[in-house]
Each structure stands twice: as C-alpha cells, then as structure tokens.
Amino acid sequence: MSGDDESSAEAExxxxxxxxxxxxxxxxxxxxxxSAEAAQKEITxxxxxxxxxxxxxxxxxxxxxxxxxxxxxxxxxPLINDFDRALEAMPAETDDVIIEGVRMIRSNLEAxxxxxxxxxxxxxxxxxxxNTMEAITTIxxxxxxxxxxxxxxxxxxxxxxxxxxxxxxxxxTAVE
Numbered sequence: 001m002s003g004d005d006e007s008s009a010e011a012e013x014x015x016x017x018x019x020x021x022x023x024x025x026x027x028x029x030x031x032x033x034x035s036a037e038a039a040q041k042e043i044t045x046x047x048x049x050x051x052x053x054x055x056x057x058x059x060x061x062x063x064x065x066x067x068x069x070x071x072x073x074x075x076x077x078p079l080i081n082d083f084d085r086a087l088e089a090m091p092a093e094t095d096d097v098i099i100e101g102v103r104m105i106r107s108n109l110e111a112x113x114x115x116x117x118x119x120x121x122x123x124x125x126x127x128x129x130x131n132t133m134e135a136i137t138t139i140x141x142x143x144x145x146x147x148x149x150x151x152x153x154x155x156x157x158x159x160x161x162x163x164x165x166x167x168x169x170x171x172x173t174a175v176e
Contacts, residue, residue, distance in 0.1 A: 069116040121157035123168040141173040
C-alpha cells in the first residue's frame with residue numbers, strides 16, 4: 001500500500017500559487033491622488049457650467065423683460081400710420097374737434113410706444129443705413145442730395161431699444 005500512496009501522491013498535480021503583488025502604499029496613494037484630481041477637475045467643470053447657465057438664464061430673463069413689449073409695439077406701429085393717413089385724408093371741412101381728437105389718439109399711441117422704449121428712426125437727410133432702412137427706390141444724386149443719402153421717407157421705421165421693429169422705407173440717391 002505504501003507503493004500506492006506514493007503513486008497517488010505523484011499523480012496529483014502540484015498546485016502552484018502565484019503571488020499576486022498588491023500595490024504598494026505609494027502606488028495606492030498615487031492612484032487615489034489621481035482619482036481625487038480627476039474628480040476635482042470634474043467638479044470645477046460642473047461649477048463653471050452652473051455659473052454659465054445662471055448667467056445665460058439671467059440674460060434671457062432680462063431680455064424678456066426688456067423686449068417683452070415687442071409684439072405689441074409691432075401691432076401699434078401700423079395704427080400710428082393709419083392715424084397719419086386718416087389725418088391727411090380728412091376733408092378741409094372736417095370739424096376741428098374731430099381732427100384734434102384723432103391727433104390726440106395718435107399722440108397717445110406714440111407716447112405709449114416711446115414709454116416702452118420704442119423710438120422712430122430718423123432717416124430724412126441721413127446717410128442710408130441698411131441695418132435700419134429699406135431702400136424702396138433710388139434716384140440720381142444732385143448737388144442738393146449727394147450719393148447715398150435718404151431723400152424721402154415713405155414709411156417711418158421704428159426701433160425698440162437696439163432692435164429694429166420695422167425698417168424705415170426710404171428713397172435714396174444712387175451711389176455712383
């Protein structure tokens with residue numbers, strides 16, 4: 001039997017255990033520091049993103065407040081032009097009280113627009129500005145009206161703060 005014991009011991013494979021090296025304290029510390037640095041960068045990035053979102057939200061909110069009357073202003077501008085046309089078309093025998101009433105209504109509409117930050121674009125005699133004016137037609141330049149100047153305003157333009165609500169429609173002298 002003792003021979004059998006020896007043969008069974010030889011038949012069993014030897015178990016080789018490889019020693020898995022655990023990282024040293026220095027390596028663990030370096031890994032933890034790298035992870036902490038990456039996390040700190042991520043936090044800094046997120047904080048900056050939050051600040052940017054707050055700034056953008058604040059600007060959007062102030063724009064909404066500043067330009068909130070834009071839609072209504074666009075609707076009132078044609079009414080002012082209608083009152084101007086009505087005043088021009090009134091016959092000479094129209095009662096002065098009626099004419100004065102129409103002028104007052106027109107004036108109140110304009111005052112309401114101005115009160116909200118709107119203003120009429122001053123174009124007559126000014127150099128043509130494509131950002132605030134629309135050239136409907138051109139005429140040849142003269143000594144009185146040099147090239148590129150607005151000769152006549154066909155329809156007044158309006159701005160709300162720094163935004164054009166409606167460009168002034170103008171007649172311009174041609175640029176040579």
